[in-house]
Each structure stands twice: as structure tokens, then as C-alpha cells.
Amino acid sequence: MHNKSIAELRRGLHSGEYSSQELTRVFLDRMQRHQALNCYITVTEEQALEAAARADAQLAGGKAGALTGIPIAQKDIFCSKGVKTSCGSKMLDNFISPYDATVVEKFHDAGAVLLGKLNMDEFAMGSSNETSHYGPVRNPWDADAVPGGSSGGSAAAVAARLAPGATGTDTGGSIRQPAAFCGITGMKPTYGRVSRYGMIAFASSLDQGGPMARSAEDAALLLQVMAGFDAKDSTSVDRPLPDYTAGLNEDLRGLKIGLPREFFGAGLNSEVAARIEAAVDEYRKLGAEVRELSMPSLQLSVPVYYVIAPAECSANLSRYDGVRYGYRCAEPADLTDLYTRSRGEAFGSEVKRRILIGTYALSAGYYDAYYLKAQKVRRLISEEFQRAFAEVDVLMGPVTPTTAFGIGEKTADPIEMYLSDIYTIAVNLAGLPAMSIPAGFVGDKPVGLQIIGDYFTEAKLLNIAHRYQQVTDWHGRIPQGFE
Amino acid sequence: MQWETVIGLEIHAQLATRSKIFSGASTAYGAAPNTQACAIDLGMPGVLPVLNEQAVRMAVKFGMAIEAEIAPYSVFARKNYFYPDLPKGYQISQFELPIVGNGHLEILLDGEIMRIGVTRAHLEEDAGKSLHEDFHGLTGVDLNRAGTPLLEIVSEPDMRSAKQAVAYMKKLHALVRYLEICDGNMQEGSFRCDANVSVRPVGQQEFGTRTEIKNLNSFRFVEKAINYEVERQIDVLESGGVVVQETRLYDSARDETRSMRSKEESNDYRYFPDPDLLPVVIEDALKEEVKAELPELPDAKRERFKSQYGHDQETASVLTATREMADYFEVLVQKSGCDARLCSNWVMGELAGALNKNSLEISASPIDCERLAGLLQRIADNTISGKIAKQVFEEMWQGSATADAIIEAKGLRQITDSGAIEKIIDQVIADNPGQVEQYLGGKDKLFGFFVGQVMKATQGKANPAEVNKMLKEKLR
Amino acid sequence: MSLTSEQVNKIAHLARLGIDASDVDAYARDLSGILDLVAQLDAQQTDQVLPMAHPLDQAQRLRADVVTEEDQRELFQALAPQVEEGLYLVPKVIE
Structure with missing residues (x-):
């Protein structure tokens, strides 16, 4: 059962082949058995079984919604009422959310069963899931390798079949990079497509929630539920929601694919490059036209990102002050002591680094040189994408320069860690949709192909991903020990 | 420096x-x-x-x-x-x-x-x-x-x-x-x-x-x-x-x-x-x-008050200082039909004084426009004098009675019947022969004394203009 | 561009972020490294470029002026470290 796709599980539930309670049990058992991966921060077993029972009643009564009875798991960044929502931080270790995020509400309304809350880098700041207060997640393909981050728990859980599908969030690659490292399919939608209400903010102008699943088809089913206008989010876009599964099989003949030269430069591991080129060849076979193009300002996306994201995060994380919720230090001597110690004791070092750099970039005398400058270069990057999309339909390239690196390998040098996001960050700066899909292996570790589209072309990206998955089986591979 | x-x-x-x-x-x-x-x-x-x-x-x-x-x-x-x-x-x-x-x-x-x-x-x-x-x-x-x-x-x-x-x-x-x-x-x-x-x-x-x-x-x-x-x-x-x-x-x-x-x-x-x-x-x-929703603004209102009601700058400014005051005044003029000057005198005088003393905003005034209009009308038609009106105002402030009801209940209606006034004047002259003699001897200041006596005898209700006129005739 | 320990302490205070004295040098080194990375932006000519604050060129949507929220004080204050008589308590504020 755990190897079935969401589409298959829907059919099984509707035909009565198995109940949601049985299905939910299967996943709860697997979660129990594979605790060593450290995917889940919280397992909501009781609620899950109750929800599954309700789902079974609905299925029996013919009142099923889009995902009725399907177990899913939420990244622990989405507030879920009555459930601990930690954001991977000691700061929120005691935080039982008093409300539901819009995304959580939507899954609930669609009838999905929440299995639990997934591990992640603290406040989504990290590329390896090593900054989590709850310890690193292990990559199901190699227990000594990182699963990527920040949605590392989500990617590992889906790859290890500890959930049929999961949510993630992507601020600089946090869905795509772990999807690539764990060999699953992940999508970061257009900024504004998925509501950010109740999704704990890291960098508000970059954050976007999205689906993480085993196939493009499953991702489409999840996105259908997650996406849509939300009046509670001022940055949510009010535009009709397409049917994401309707066009999955559309023909790709004549599709224009652009390969930015800058994605294939010196930093790219040659074996990863070979897998990407092979994947592009597959698209040629499907009738696509491929051309190279140059996008020189992409090189600046990492420095731009490391001004904008920390600046926004430095303000977004000011609310964690030990007054209304969350961690409070013992016996504060005075107000300043309350703030500095509560924050000092409960934030990890990566979060602190980013708060510090952001505070510095915004402080008197530096605003123009850093923040304003970064916002300007951000526009140049965004305009460069628009020029590219005037020529081609989609861009393709690697998601990461290498396959999953080892746990502890990059923790000593934060800059080296930042540079591993070089191919993913620009997409967030521009607010574009992009996917990572499995495109083969280097050794026993997966490689991800990145597909970037113009604004609101999620349906097209899913179609492009799905057609590839019809002619390849990389996405169907199961890591050893999780069959 | x-x-x-x-x-x-x-x-x-x-x-x-x-x-x-x-x-x-x-x-x-x-x-x-x-x-x-x-x-x-x-x-x-x-x-x-x-x-x-x-x-x-x-x-x-x-x-x-x-x-x-x-x-x-x-x-x-x-x-x-x-x-x-x-x-x-x-x-x-x-x-x-x-x-x-x-x-x-x-x-x-x-x-x-x-x-x-x-x-x-x-x-x-x-x-x-x-x-x-x-x-x-x-x-x-x-x-x-x-x-x-x-x-x-x-x-x-x-x-x-x-x-x-x-x-x-x-x-x-x-x-x-x-x-x-x-x-x-x-x-x-x-x-x-x-x-x-x-x-x-x-x-x-x-x-x-x-x-x-x-x-x-x-x-x-x-x-x-x-x-x-x-x-x-x-x-x-x-x-x-x-x-x-x-x-x-x-x-x-x-x-x-x-x-x-x-x-x-x-x-x-x-x-x-x-x-x-x-x-x-x-x-x-x-x-x-939003422009269409804009009310008349204080400066425009002040200028209008000056031209429409003949107010001087000071009066117009005071009356338009708050929208409530200006509205009160305009409704008062409209409801009472009285001279704008009488209205502004009362709003800025008795009413403002009483509000001030009780630290009340005009919107919380115990006397609304309607009741004050009733009082001013009785001044205008000579039913009561300005002085008696102040007394009626005090009564109105304390309760909810109309000016007419108070005037009636307390018998404050002004005596305008010249026969009745004449009788009282005659009585006053008869009771004060010494003062009459002095007055006729040239002590003009005593005229006020006679007016006072008449008003006292009528408890202030005699029409002061009538009293003056008749006294002058009688003491010639 | 390199930051001194003193600057790091100043920023940390501005952010009300407690940092162990023994870690200050490491932060100074890391932050300086990030600033070196960011210095790549200096070479980019941006005089005529408008800053981009949002990915999408949209205007703020307005919400009708309607009270939609009910009192949930109990639920919210169950999360608070210290409350009394409905108030959140903090160390004495001196003005």
C-alpha cells in the first residue's frame, strides 16, 4: 500500500479495497519502524486515526472530497491547531498552535489525514536539515548523507514511504534541493499561488509553500488542494485555479527549452551534469527544441539572497521575545535580559547568523549599500528571466551542484553551505514556479532536474515533468530498506 | 539675548x-x-x-x-x-x-x-x-x-x-x-x-x-x-x-x-x-x-456664518470651532425662527457657560436645540424678558420641561397689560412720596429706583420697556 | 569588509540576541565572509534600476472594516509564560 501513488490510493479508498484507517495504520507503523530517519517532529497518531475514521464514514456515505482518507504530512512550519508547531526551533518547542494555517485548513477540508509534523531546518534556515533543534534527518538513500533542507523531513519521509505526500516551503530552494537529494518530485509554485497565512515566516517576499510527492501527478493532486486565493494573505494572488491534472499528458512537441550556460559552469559536478544532459536528451526525444542561453546576472543571486532573506528574517523573528508564547529564559533580571537571553538561548547559530547579518544590512548607514542595492539587483535578475521567457517556454538545469553531501560535511563553513543553493535561489528572487524531478543517480544518490517556468505556469511544468516520468522510472526507485 | x-x-x-x-x-x-x-x-x-x-x-x-x-x-x-x-x-x-x-x-x-x-x-x-x-x-x-x-x-x-x-x-x-x-x-x-x-x-x-x-x-x-x-x-x-x-x-x-x-x-x-x-x-x-463625502470644513463654514448670519470673525470662529456647536447653532436658528444674533448670544453665553461649568460637550447638553428654541421664541415674542429667560433656562437645565411649561407653572409670563402696570406704578408712586419729590427736584438717578420697585412688585414680570415708558409719563 | 567583535556585539544588542562571548569571534568571521560574498554586488551598475520589493507587481488589497474576531484570550494566554488578570507579565518597564 505504501508504494502506491496518491492517485492509486484514491482509487483504492473509493473502491473499498482498503479503508483509510488501514492505510493510515500502515504509514503510522512505517513511521514507527523508521524513526531513525528522524523525519517527524510530532506524530499525530490519535488525531490521524480519528480523521481516518471520519474519512471512512465519508467515503462510505459517498461524500468524499479531493483527498478524503489520504494520509499526508505537514512540514512543521505550517501552524496546525492544537498540535505542536515548532518550526524546528527550541523557541517554539512548547508552542501548540491556536489556529490552522490556510494550507492546513485546505488539506483538512479536502479530507486528508494528518500523520504528523515533519522535521526541518530551524525556521527553514538551512540546506541540510542540520540546523533543526530536533537533530538532523537522515537521507533514506544514504544514512550518512543529509536529506537537504530546509524541507528535509518532508523529502526524506516521502522518499522513504513514510507519507504518500507532504508539504514543504521554499525560500531559496528548500523544496527543490531536498527533493533532488532524496529523489522525489517537488514544486515551488509562483509566489502568491499558495497562501502564506499560518506558514511561519522566514523571508516573506521569498517564502512559498508547495507539494512534495513521488511523482508529478501526485504533486498536481496536492497542489490542487494547497493553491488558491486567500483573503488573509495580502500577497496571495486572486486568479482562477486551473485543473492541474487535466493537462498532464499534453504533447511536448515544439516545447522550447532553454539551458542557461551559467547553470553548467565550473562549480557543477561533472557526473551530475551528465545526468542533466541525459534528461534534456530525453526531452529532445519527446519533441522539445533545446537551446542554450546566457543569464549572467544569475551569478549574483546568492549575494542578493543573503541580504534580502536575512533582512526580512531579522524582522520576522523579532516577535519571538519570550512574552506571549514560546521560550522564556529563567528569571530574567530585566527587560533587556529577558529578550537577549530568551532569544540567545532558544535560537540556534544559523538563525543567529542570519538575524545578525540582516540587522546589520538594515542598520543606519548601511541600508542603501546593502538592502536597496540587493533589491535593485533583484530586479535585474527578474528582468533577465523575463527576457529568457520571451525566447523559451521553460528553463532547465541542475537543482544542486552535487548530490547529497555528508552529514557534518559543510557545517563548519556557512558560506560553502550557502553556495550549494546557487541554482535554486534566483527563482525565489523572481517569484517564479520551478520543480525538481528525479533524473537519475550518481552512485546510489539521486540527481534532480530543475524545470523553471514563467509566472503561473504550474500546470505546464507538471505536464513537462509528468511526460518525462512516463518515459523514465527514476521517480519510481525505492531506497534500499524502505521497499 | x-x-x-x-x-x-x-x-x-x-x-x-x-x-x-x-x-x-x-x-x-x-x-x-x-x-x-x-x-x-x-x-x-x-x-x-x-x-x-x-x-x-x-x-x-x-x-x-x-x-x-x-x-x-x-x-x-x-x-x-x-x-x-x-x-x-x-x-x-x-x-x-x-x-x-x-x-x-x-x-x-x-x-x-x-x-x-x-x-x-x-x-x-x-x-x-x-x-x-x-x-x-x-x-x-x-x-x-x-x-x-x-x-x-x-x-x-x-x-x-x-x-x-x-x-x-x-x-x-x-x-x-x-x-x-x-x-x-x-x-x-x-x-x-x-x-x-x-x-x-x-x-x-x-x-x-x-x-x-x-x-x-x-x-x-x-x-x-x-x-x-x-x-x-x-x-x-x-x-x-x-x-x-x-x-x-x-x-x-x-x-x-x-x-x-x-x-x-x-x-x-x-x-x-x-x-x-x-x-x-x-x-x-x-x-x-471621498471628495463627494467631504463635509463643509471649518474655514468654509466660518466664512459662510459671517456672510449668512452677519457674525463677526470671533463669533463665527467660536461657533464653527466644532462641528457639533455649529450644527447646534444652525438647527437652533432654523427651529426657533429667531434672529441669528439672539441664537448666537444664547449658544455662546448661557449654554456655553453652563456646559463649561459642568464640563460637558455640546453633544451631551441637557438642553437640546428643540427646547432652547422654545425658550428663545418666548423671548422674541415678549412673553418673558431676557432676565426671566435666564431663570427659565436654569430650570430647563435641571429637568426636561419645556420653556412654556416652566413659564406657565411658575407664572413667569411677562405683564404687558398696560392697565395692570399702571396700577402698580401708581401704587409705587403713592408709597414713596419722598423719592418722588427728590426725583422731581432733579435727582434723575432715582428713576432706576422706581423701575426696581415696579419690577419687584411684579416679580420681574413686567415688560421693562412698558414700565420705562409709563414711569416717564407719570413722573413728569 | 570585515566586522569587528565590537560591531558584532553592537548588532547583537540591536537584535536583542544573546551571544556567548566565546562565539563572538566566530560570528565576526562568518559575518565578514557573508559580507565579502555580498560585496560582489558592488560591481553591478544599478543607477537606473528601481528596487524590487515584491516578486509580483500588484497593489495592496483592502479589507472591509468589519469586526470578525472574537475574544480568544484564554486560548492565547494558555501559551504565555506568565500572565495575571489577563495581562502578559514582563520585567518592570522603566520609562
């Missing part, structure tokens, strides 16, 4: 919306602590702000009333600092691109009209309140007020005395109430003022170093605090010291200002555009809509 004072005011007007600027929580005053602080106001993880349409309309309305530019594109920014009454660790405000740009206001002081520039007005959220009563040595925080919409109105440093500053503040107070965008309740903190004060030698171009005085919640305190601060700065300068740029708190109990060290620590606010909010775009259509 001769010193010149330079004052600029920053006024925070709470906008009279039902819900908060970025959340659907109520803005009603006086609720139990933290019962009107929703997840958004509390800065819970993951929550997001959505802008209140009314707050925007009110800001636009204000901008139009002071003939300011309304920014077609304005931006919300985060002002970062840590304070327990600021749940998110930043205040959502406007910095570089405020919604209302350059405008102006005219004040009338000692018969002279003066124009005060308004640099800008911007929307922002209010903070909560720290309560310093002792909770085992701790401070209590109530976040009900957090997120209440504020319009911060910043003036140019155009004022040169505390009196001018107060006149400007009063004018602004009247204006926001005319526009119905703020209830103006200063006790509840709906209308608050910070004053930037500096002094410079007369003739010097550059401004002196200024201090900012916070916590000015009455017109009287603004005047006293500025006067104190001006004296203090002059003392500092004259004794060879320098004024330190700082924030000072006005302590009304001691009538002095003192340095607020807590505010000095972190004045690097690290403003940047709030990424949770998009630029506010004001279309011309909205401006047209």
Missing part, C-alpha cells in the same frame, strides 16, 4: 474604524485586557496583515481636507524596535512614501490668520499599553490597543509659541472631528501629541537642537510642557551649556519635562518596506468618492 521658539507637532489621531488596521479585532475602548487582541494583533507565528479599507479612506479624507497631495502609491514599512507593548518587535508604519504629502492648515490667533504647514500624514498601527501597577514588581501588558489605526500628522516647524501650537492642535482636533475620522477623545488617548521644541537667537537662520516631548494628552499640558521646555533650553544655553537632542517625558504632576533614557538606547529603527504588504495604490475614482 532674545530667543525665538520653534515648534513642530506630531499628532497621533486614532482613526474611528470599527476594526483594527490589519486585523478584524474590535477597536472599542475599555474592554477587559487582551480580549480584543486577536492572533494577528498578538503577532502569533505565521499570521499576516491585511489593510483596512476605512483606514485608507479616512487618511485620504484628511489629506483632501488639508489640500495635501494624496500619494498615488504609498508603502508600509517596518519600524524595528523591542518593547513589550509592540508584539511583533516592529511597528507597521509608513516611512519613505506616506499616504498624505504636503498640506496646510490655517489657525486664528489674536485676530490674525496664520498658515501652518503639514509635512505629511501617514498610517500606522498603535502599540498596546504597559500597566505599571505592581504585579510583584513586574509590568502588565494589555494588547487591546495594539493594531488600532493611527494617522500620524507631522507639522512643519512653523509655530513660534506654545499658544500657536495649541491653536494648531485645536484646529486639527476640530478638523478630524468634522471629518468624523477620529473621536478626538484625549482622555482615552484617541488624540495625542508629541512636540518638537527648540530655541534659537532671534535673527538666526538655522534651527537650534531640538528635543521631543512625549505624552502630551491635553491642550493645557501641551502649552505648559512647551513653556517649561523653552525655559529649560534657554537656561541651558544662557548658562553656557548645550541642548541635547533627546526624547523627554512631560510629567504633569510636577509640571516639568525629563529625559526618557529608555527611548535613547535603540533609535536605529532599521526601516524597510514590509514584505507582507503591497504598495497602496489610490486611484482617482477613490479620491472622487
Whole structure:
């Protein structure tokens, strides 16, 4: 059962082949058995079984919604009422959310069963899931390798079949990079497509929630539920929601694919490059036209990102002050002591680094040189994408320069860690949709192909991903020990 | 040395919306602590702000009333600092691109009209309140007020005395109430003022170093605090010291200002555009809509009163100082059908006096327009004299009876029957032969005595004009 | 561009972020490294470029002025470290 796709599980539930309670049990058992991966921060077993029972009643009564009875798991960044929502931080270790995020509400309304809350880098700041207060997640393909981050728990859980599908969030690659490292399919939608209400903010102008699943088809089913206008989010876009599964099989003949030269430069591991080129060849076979193009300002996306994201995060994380919720230090001597110690004791070092750099970039005398400058270069990057999309339909390239690196390998040098996001960050700066899909292996570790589209072309990206998955089986591979 | 004072005011007007600027929580005053602080106001993880349409309309309305530019594109920014009454660790405000740009206001002081520039007005959220009563040595925080919409109105440093500053503040107070965008309740903190004060030698171009005085919640305190601060700065300068740029708190109990060290620590606010909010775009259509809703403004009303009712500048200014006063006056004229002069005399005289004595606003007057009109009509038709009318007014103030009912019950109707008056006059003459003799002997001043006697005999009800006329005839 | 320990302490105070004295040098090194990375932006000519604050060119949507929230004080304050009589308690605030 755990190897079935969401589409298959829907059919099984509707035909009565198995109940949601049985299905939910299967996943709860697997979660129990594979605790060593450290995917889940919280397992909501009781609620899950109750929800599954309700789902079974609905299925029996013919009142099923889009995902009725399907177990899913939420990244622990989405507030879920009555459930601990930690954001991977000691700061929120005691935080039982008093409300539901819009995304959580939507899954609930669609009838999905929440299995639990997934591990992640603290406040989504990290590329390896090593900054989590709850310890690193292990990559199901190699227990000594990182699963990527920040949605590392989500990617590992889906790859290890500890959930049929999961949510993630992507601020600089946090869905795509772990999807690539764990060999699953992940999508970061257009900024504004998925509501950010109740999704704990890291960098508000970059954050976007999205689906993480085993196939493009499953991702489409999840996105259908997650996406849509939300009046509670001022940055949510009010535009009709397409049917994401309707066009999955559309023909790709004549599709224009652009390969930015800058994605294939010196930093790219040659074996990863070979897998990407092979994947592009597959698209040629499907009738696509491929051309190279140059996008020189992409090189600046990492420095731009490391001004904008920390600046926004430095303000977004000011609310964690030990007054209304969350961690409070013992016996504060005075107000300043309350703030500095509560924050000092409960934030990890990566979060602190980013708060510090952001505070510095915004402080008197530096605003123009850093923040304003970064916002300007951000526009140049965004305009460069628009020029590219005037020529081609989609861009393709690697998601990461290498396959999953080892746990502890990059923790000593934060800059080296930042540079591993070089191919993913620009997409967030521009607010574009992009996917990572499995495109083969280097050794026993997966490689991800990145597909970037113009604004609101999620349906097209899913179609492009799905057609590839019809002619390849990389996405169907199961890591050893999780069959 | 001769010193010149330079004052600029920053006024925070709470906008009279039902819900908060970025959340659907109520803005009603006086609720139990933290019962009107929703997840958004509390800065819970993951929550997001959505802008209140009314707050925007009110800001636009204000901008139009002071003939300011309304920014077609304005931006919300985060002002970062840590304070327990600021749940998110930043205040959502406007910095570089405020919604209302350059405008102006005219004040009338000692018969002279003066124009005060308004640099800008911007929307922002209010903070909560720290309560310093002792909770085992701790401070209590109530976040009900957090997120209440504020319009911060910043003036140019155009004022040169505390009196001018107060006149400007009063004018602004009247204006926001005319526009119905703020209830103006200063006790509840709906209308608050910070004053930037500096002094410079007369003739010097550059401004002196200024201090900012916070916590000015009455017109009287603004005047006293500025006067104190001006004296203090002059003392500092004259004794060879320098004024330190700082924030000072006005302590009304001691009538002095003192340095607020807590505010000095972190004045690097690290403003940047709030990424949770998009630029506010004001279309011309909205401006047209708001324009159509604009009421007659104080200056226009004052000019109309002058031409329509023949008021002098002073009278017209007093009557139009608040919308309620002006409305009361106009309804009174209309309902009573009396001369505007009689109406304005009563509104500004007896009524204003009684309201003042009882610290009441005209909107809370125990005597409404209708009842006062009834009284004025009885003056106009000579049923009672002005003097008796004051007595009737007192009665009316105490209860709910109409003027007619009081006149009837107390028998206050004026005696205009000349036969009856004549009889009384004859009696008075008969009773006071000595005074008659003296009067006829040339002591003219005694005429008043006879009038007094007649009025006394009629308990003031005789028509004074009739009494005068007849007495003159009889004592010839 | 390199930051001194003193600057790091100043920024940390501005951010009300407690940092162990023994870690200050490491932060100074890391932050300086990030600033070196960011210095790549200096070479980019941006005089005529408008800053981009949002990915999408949209205007702020306005919400009708309606009270939609009910009192949930109990639920919210159950999360608070210290409350009394409905108030959040903090160390004494001195103005």
C-alpha cells in the first residue's frame, strides 16, 4: 500500500479495497519502524486515526472530497491547531498552535489525514536539515548523507514511504534541493499561488509553500488542494485555479527549452551534469527544441539572497521575545535580559547568523549599500528571466551542484553551505514556479532536474515533468530498506 | 539675548474604524485586557496583515481636507524596535512614501490668520499599553490597543509659541472631528501629541537642537510642557551649556519635562518596506468618492456664518470651532425662527457657560436645540424678558420641561397689560412720596429706583420697556 | 569588509540576541565572509534600476472594516509564560 501513488490510493479508498484507517495504520507503523530517519517532529497518531475514521464514514456515505482518507504530512512550519508547531526551533518547542494555517485548513477540508509534523531546518534556515533543534534527518538513500533542507523531513519521509505526500516551503530552494537529494518530485509554485497565512515566516517576499510527492501527478493532486486565493494573505494572488491534472499528458512537441550556460559552469559536478544532459536528451526525444542561453546576472543571486532573506528574517523573528508564547529564559533580571537571553538561548547559530547579518544590512548607514542595492539587483535578475521567457517556454538545469553531501560535511563553513543553493535561489528572487524531478543517480544518490517556468505556469511544468516520468522510472526507485 | 521658539507637532489621531488596521479585532475602548487582541494583533507565528479599507479612506479624507497631495502609491514599512507593548518587535508604519504629502492648515490667533504647514500624514498601527501597577514588581501588558489605526500628522516647524501650537492642535482636533475620522477623545488617548521644541537667537537662520516631548494628552499640558521646555533650553544655553537632542517625558504632576533614557538606547529603527504588504495604490475614482463625502470644513463654514448670519470673525470662529456647536447653532436658528444674533448670544453665553461649568460637550447638553428654541421664541415674542429667560433656562437645565411649561407653572409670563402696570406704578408712586419729590427736584438717578420697585412688585414680570415708558409719563 | 567583535556585539544588542562571548569571534568571521560574498554586488551598475520589493507587481488589497474576531484570550494566554488578570507579565518597564 505504501508504494502506491496518491492517485492509486484514491482509487483504492473509493473502491473499498482498503479503508483509510488501514492505510493510515500502515504509514503510522512505517513511521514507527523508521524513526531513525528522524523525519517527524510530532506524530499525530490519535488525531490521524480519528480523521481516518471520519474519512471512512465519508467515503462510505459517498461524500468524499479531493483527498478524503489520504494520509499526508505537514512540514512543521505550517501552524496546525492544537498540535505542536515548532518550526524546528527550541523557541517554539512548547508552542501548540491556536489556529490552522490556510494550507492546513485546505488539506483538512479536502479530507486528508494528518500523520504528523515533519522535521526541518530551524525556521527553514538551512540546506541540510542540520540546523533543526530536533537533530538532523537522515537521507533514506544514504544514512550518512543529509536529506537537504530546509524541507528535509518532508523529502526524506516521502522518499522513504513514510507519507504518500507532504508539504514543504521554499525560500531559496528548500523544496527543490531536498527533493533532488532524496529523489522525489517537488514544486515551488509562483509566489502568491499558495497562501502564506499560518506558514511561519522566514523571508516573506521569498517564502512559498508547495507539494512534495513521488511523482508529478501526485504533486498536481496536492497542489490542487494547497493553491488558491486567500483573503488573509495580502500577497496571495486572486486568479482562477486551473485543473492541474487535466493537462498532464499534453504533447511536448515544439516545447522550447532553454539551458542557461551559467547553470553548467565550473562549480557543477561533472557526473551530475551528465545526468542533466541525459534528461534534456530525453526531452529532445519527446519533441522539445533545446537551446542554450546566457543569464549572467544569475551569478549574483546568492549575494542578493543573503541580504534580502536575512533582512526580512531579522524582522520576522523579532516577535519571538519570550512574552506571549514560546521560550522564556529563567528569571530574567530585566527587560533587556529577558529578550537577549530568551532569544540567545532558544535560537540556534544559523538563525543567529542570519538575524545578525540582516540587522546589520538594515542598520543606519548601511541600508542603501546593502538592502536597496540587493533589491535593485533583484530586479535585474527578474528582468533577465523575463527576457529568457520571451525566447523559451521553460528553463532547465541542475537543482544542486552535487548530490547529497555528508552529514557534518559543510557545517563548519556557512558560506560553502550557502553556495550549494546557487541554482535554486534566483527563482525565489523572481517569484517564479520551478520543480525538481528525479533524473537519475550518481552512485546510489539521486540527481534532480530543475524545470523553471514563467509566472503561473504550474500546470505546464507538471505536464513537462509528468511526460518525462512516463518515459523514465527514476521517480519510481525505492531506497534500499524502505521497499 | 532674545530667543525665538520653534515648534513642530506630531499628532497621533486614532482613526474611528470599527476594526483594527490589519486585523478584524474590535477597536472599542475599555474592554477587559487582551480580549480584543486577536492572533494577528498578538503577532502569533505565521499570521499576516491585511489593510483596512476605512483606514485608507479616512487618511485620504484628511489629506483632501488639508489640500495635501494624496500619494498615488504609498508603502508600509517596518519600524524595528523591542518593547513589550509592540508584539511583533516592529511597528507597521509608513516611512519613505506616506499616504498624505504636503498640506496646510490655517489657525486664528489674536485676530490674525496664520498658515501652518503639514509635512505629511501617514498610517500606522498603535502599540498596546504597559500597566505599571505592581504585579510583584513586574509590568502588565494589555494588547487591546495594539493594531488600532493611527494617522500620524507631522507639522512643519512653523509655530513660534506654545499658544500657536495649541491653536494648531485645536484646529486639527476640530478638523478630524468634522471629518468624523477620529473621536478626538484625549482622555482615552484617541488624540495625542508629541512636540518638537527648540530655541534659537532671534535673527538666526538655522534651527537650534531640538528635543521631543512625549505624552502630551491635553491642550493645557501641551502649552505648559512647551513653556517649561523653552525655559529649560534657554537656561541651558544662557548658562553656557548645550541642548541635547533627546526624547523627554512631560510629567504633569510636577509640571516639568525629563529625559526618557529608555527611548535613547535603540533609535536605529532599521526601516524597510514590509514584505507582507503591497504598495497602496489610490486611484482617482477613490479620491472622487471621498471628495463627494467631504463635509463643509471649518474655514468654509466660518466664512459662510459671517456672510449668512452677519457674525463677526470671533463669533463665527467660536461657533464653527466644532462641528457639533455649529450644527447646534444652525438647527437652533432654523427651529426657533429667531434672529441669528439672539441664537448666537444664547449658544455662546448661557449654554456655553453652563456646559463649561459642568464640563460637558455640546453633544451631551441637557438642553437640546428643540427646547432652547422654545425658550428663545418666548423671548422674541415678549412673553418673558431676557432676565426671566435666564431663570427659565436654569430650570430647563435641571429637568426636561419645556420653556412654556416652566413659564406657565411658575407664572413667569411677562405683564404687558398696560392697565395692570399702571396700577402698580401708581401704587409705587403713592408709597414713596419722598423719592418722588427728590426725583422731581432733579435727582434723575432715582428713576432706576422706581423701575426696581415696579419690577419687584411684579416679580420681574413686567415688560421693562412698558414700565420705562409709563414711569416717564407719570413722573413728569 | 570585515566586522569587528565590537560591531558584532553592537548588532547583537540591536537584535536583542544573546551571544556567548566565546562565539563572538566566530560570528565576526562568518559575518565578514557573508559580507565579502555580498560585496560582489558592488560591481553591478544599478543607477537606473528601481528596487524590487515584491516578486509580483500588484497593489495592496483592502479589507472591509468589519469586526470578525472574537475574544480568544484564554486560548492565547494558555501559551504565555506568565500572565495575571489577563495581562502578559514582563520585567518592570522603566520609562
